[in-house]
């Protein structure tokens with residue numbers, strides 16, 4: 001099977017390393033007994049476990065979630081590979097599950113492609129946490145449609161030890177509705193995050209951000225476009241990219257404001273941290289504005305840890321790696337701080353700590 | 361406790377310390393005074409092991425061990441505390457998180473048992489109260505948004521928590537109002553006045569020495585100690601200025 005993958009010559013993919021994907025697409029998952037202890041946050045809400053892209057019914061408690069064939073339609077080069085069986089969340093007007101929904105994706109080698117569709121009718125609310133572990137290639141497409149006043153809190157933690165995780169999120173946000181998605185890459189796999197969200201009706205709010213932690217030869221990149229198509233929308237993108245060793249972490253964040261989208265309030269904060277000079281952070285903030293009454297702020301900076309702070313910490317007894325971890329954790333705190341639910345935020349912070357503490 | 365012999369040190373290619381010798385024994389409080397740019401902070405940074413400060417000759421031993429061979433964090437674990445003339449702001453890291461990590465790192469290095477979260481909070485609150493710092497401030501990021509005086513009090517709270525053997529305090533009195541000066545002075549006495557501890561105060565003014573009475577006063581000029589005496593030397597300096605006394 002030849003895999004139709006985008007080429008690094010394509011501007012939107014120039015920082016990505018997809019070279020490992022053909023081999024993973026050919027490989028077979030090892031399968032076997034899966035230990036999922038420690039992967040659930042224990043929210044007590046609905047949960048799904050996918051092993052190599054296949055739902056494990058015994059360990060899932062779907063509640064309002066649907067499983068099976070999902071109708072999605074994407075022309076995204078990776079997203080369109082995710083077809084067939086997946087999961088859905090379809091909430092009627094004003095409905096909201098009692099607790100956070102958890103979806104765990106375990107990979108045992110090979111490739112898995114899972115589509116998902118989230119449809120929230122007006123005033124419906126949901127919070128979803130996704131966790132990716134294992135190895136192999138996990139490719140996901142999630143399409144989101146939020147009715148008027150609906151709210152979706154989404155958070156994904158990418159903890160695969162090796163291999164590749166690619167997420168494609170496509171969203172449509174209705175009048176006064178809110179979509180917040182926070183992604184943490186804190187594993188050993190390569191990562192590609194793509195998001196395209198339309199603020200399609202007046203007063204919509206969309207936020208996509210997170211933290212990418214890369215070391216060794218890892219490559220993470222995120223490419224996010226938030227498009228304002230109606231007036232009085234608000235969008236936020238807070239991203240932190242950390243790169244050590246020879247790793248590369250890249251962020252391309254775009255805000256588009258259509259001609260009628262007056263009184264748009266858009267904010268981007270992209271910051272990179274180089275833990276070593278051999279590492280690379282690429283930042284590409286982009287604004288494309290066709291309306292005239294618009295407030296858009298963006299900042300993009302790459303730096304190293306503050307030497308004065310490192311010495312101050314050392315003078316109080318912190319060994320160099322502990323001092324580095326403490327400052328790096330502070331650096332990504334803004335991005336993880338966007339997660340509203342304390343239990344979820346703390347789990348993500350613990351993942352970041354574990355990644356930082358494992359620094360060799 | 362601290363034995364500095366013929367220390368030469370440079371920073372940014374410029375030789376600052378030029379043959380400085382000083383001995384501090386357990387139980388003693390020493391004060392170093394001297395004109396701006398004399399090398400007082402350079403001495404503190406060199407003893408603390410700050411990158412960019414290079415020792416080109418001489419030696420410094422701490423409890424008999426070669427201080428200069430240790431990394432900065434190892435010097436701290438060995439019992440050295442540096443009070444900064446300009447405490448560093450660290451956004452995003454709370455005082456509590458910072459100090460608990462620091463104290464436990466020191467304890468681990470010394471092979472001592474680490475403190476639990478609860479034990480640490482108790483210790484931190486007690487020290488903050490002793491120094492007149494609202495314990496709530498310990499939840500805030502290190503030195504961020506602290507006034508000049510609050511930073512100096514916070515430094516002393518850090519010292520109280522870390523309980524060093526030797527404290528080198530670089531202008532801890534600057535930026536303090538009259539009441540704060542008294543509280544900080546008493547704090548230094550409470551924390552550091554003990555037979556097995558010692559203090560090196562770097563200061564420009566007698567007023568701190570009214571609270572923390574030094575056993576010895578030294579004048580640092582041109583990168584070396586040019587005069588040493590008892591507490592009366594500080595008064596003489598205040599009366600007559602460095603030009604007269606150091607000449």
Ligand SMILES: Nc1ncnc2c1ncn2[C@@H]1O[C@H](COP(=O)(O)OP(=O)(O)OP(=O)(O)O)[C@@H](O)[C@H]1O
Nearest residue numbers: 371372374376394395396397398399400401402403
């Ligand atoms: N990083 C540096 N680069 C260049 N010169 C430096 C540097 N650090 C210190 N110096 C110089 O070294 C000399 C000694 O500075 P130091 O800060 O030790 O003085 P000090 O005695 O503490 O003065 P003050 O009383 O003003 O605090 C000064 O001439 C200063 O300009």
Ligand SMILES: [Mg+2]
Nearest residue numbers: 400401402445
């Ligand atoms: Mg100084």
